[in-house]
Amino acid sequence: MRDEFSFIKSITPTNRFQQQLTIGIGDDAAVYKTSAATEQVVCVDAMVEGIHFRRDTLSPFQIGRKALAINISDLAAMGANPMYYLVTIAVSESWSEHELQDIYAGMNELAELYKMDLIGGDTVSSKDQLVLSVTAIGNVREGHALKRSSAKPGDVLFVTGPIGKSAAGLELLQQKEKDNSFTDVERSCIRAHQEPEPQISSGTYLASLGKRIALNDVSDGLSSEAMELAEASNVQIVVDQEKLHPILPDLQDVDHSQKLHWLLNGGEDFQLIGTTSEETFAQLQKSGSITLFDIGFVRAGNASVIMKSANVETLLAKGGYNHFS
Ligand SMILES: Nc1ncnc2c1ncn2[C@@H]1O[C@H](COP(=O)(O)OP(=O)(O)O)[C@@H](O)[C@H]1O
Ligand SMILES: Cc1ncc(C[n+]2csc(CCOP(=O)(O)OP(=O)(O)O)c2C)c(N)n1
Ligand SMILES: [Mg+2]
Ligand SMILES: [Mg+2]
Ligand SMILES: [Mg+2]
Numbered sequence: 001m002r003d004e005f006s007f008i009k010s011i012t013p014t015n016r017f018q019q020q021l022t023i024g025i026g027d028d029a030a031v032y033k034t035s036a037a038t039e040q041v042v043c044v045d046a047m048v049e050g051i052h053f054r055r056d057t058l059s060p061f062q063i064g065r066k067a068l069a070i071n072i073s074d075l076a077a078m079g080a081n082p083m084y085y086l087v088t089i090a091v092s093e094s095w096s097e098h099e100l101q102d103i104y105a106g107m108n109e110l111a112e113l114y115k116m117d118l119i120g121g122d123t124v125s126s127k128d129q130l131v132l133s134v135t136a137i138g139n140v141r142e143g144h145a146l147k148r149s150s151a152k153p154g155d156v157l158f159v160t161g162p163i164g165k166s167a168a169g170l171e172l173l174q175q176k177e178k179d180n181s182f183t184d185v186e187r188s189c190i191r192a193h194q195e196p197e198p199q200i201s202s203g204t205y206l207a208s209l210g211k212r213i214a215l216n217d218v219s220d221g222l223s224s225e226a227m228e229l230a231e232a233s234n235v236q237i238v239v240d241q242e243k244l245h246p247i248l249p250d251l252q253d254v255d256h257s258q259k260l261h262w263l264l265n266g267g268e269d270f271q272l273i274g275t276t277s278e279e280t281f282a283q284l285q286k287s288g289s290i291t292l293f294d295i296g297f298v299r300a301g302n303a304s305v306i307m308k309s310a311n312v313e314t315l316l317a318k319g320g321y322n323h324f325s
Helices: 004-011 060-078 097-114 165-175 184-194 200-208 222-233 256-265 278-287
Strands: 021-023 038-048 081-091 117-125 131-141 156-159 213-217 236-240 272-276 293-299 304-309 312-315
Touching (some): 004 097, 004 117, 060 200, 081 200, 097 117, 156 236, 200 213, 222 236, 222 256
Antiparallel strands (some): 081 131, 236 293
8 A cells, every 4th residue: 555655755856956945845835035036937737647648648757747848838938947846646546656656757857957846746546547737836037928918910920849740649649559660750749749848948048038029838739829829919810821831740641631730729739839020030030049930920900810821811710629628
């Protein structure tokens, strides 16, 4: 029989990355110092067995790694530097002690990379599915957080990398047996699904410039995330279909329309999508410090997203992942 308290002891970090941490795991709450020059950035996202993963789509290590990655991605979308995280785990008897340790090892891989301290959480039992909820805390220079509401007519619409690969990877995992022989491109889609890379260096670089930049991360699909920017900024966002080629999944024997569907409605890519003035965009392209793909523009109009192909324009529905539909 596993013991809750010895489990907590076993996952308590022995080292600290953040100097400002005064009290970590072991008291009623964590305590850390803050500085007047920065603002705290806090987010939480959960992963539920059967909804966000199955035992045959992610290993325990990947479940842990991804649960922290999706939260680091939300910090990136604000332009914040990751600092701390808290973990709530609800676990049924079907998960072994070894698997639980692997989940924490997965989180620890990214925590070491981004110098994040695990400062608390909660351990509870669950009758059935495993639930993992991670709260991430970061900071950003005062006034420098990048909001969804900053888009303006005339802006360039950009993304930081390929979109749709994660959905393609999930499809491959569900279609074929895991040990089937995948091509290199297929493998890279599966990796995008199982081990997404949050775009912290792009997010923090964009925030450091002190320019007007609207930013969001792609968790639910490009159509949903563009709509969130459009709604928050009250603008019309035009996606130029001709510019999407470099960011579509590179799978040879898959229809273009299927790839487009994954890009628009798949989700879980954790790339960043944003808008900024043509002038700032040109400076960013020239700087060579960041890779951005120009995929459209912003104009005045009702909060909406339009897909433009040649000169035909169609209204894009918010077709991304939705837990309640
Ligand atoms: N159950 C909830 N209670 C309070 N706030 C919530 C809840 N669910 C979502 N939110 C808030 O709604 C906003 C949008 O959430 P979500 O779409 O999950 O963001 P993201 O896609 O960036 O993770 C966030 O500010 C989030 O904190
Ligand atoms: C087994 C399985 N089925 C389906 C999916 C697809 N899926 C589940 S949740 C989700 C969207 C992202 O999750 P959400 O909780 O909406 O993240 P948030 O927008 O809050 O960051 C997607 C595409 C998956 N990852 N695994
Ligand atoms: Mg969320
Ligand atoms: Mg987000
Ligand atoms: Mg999120």
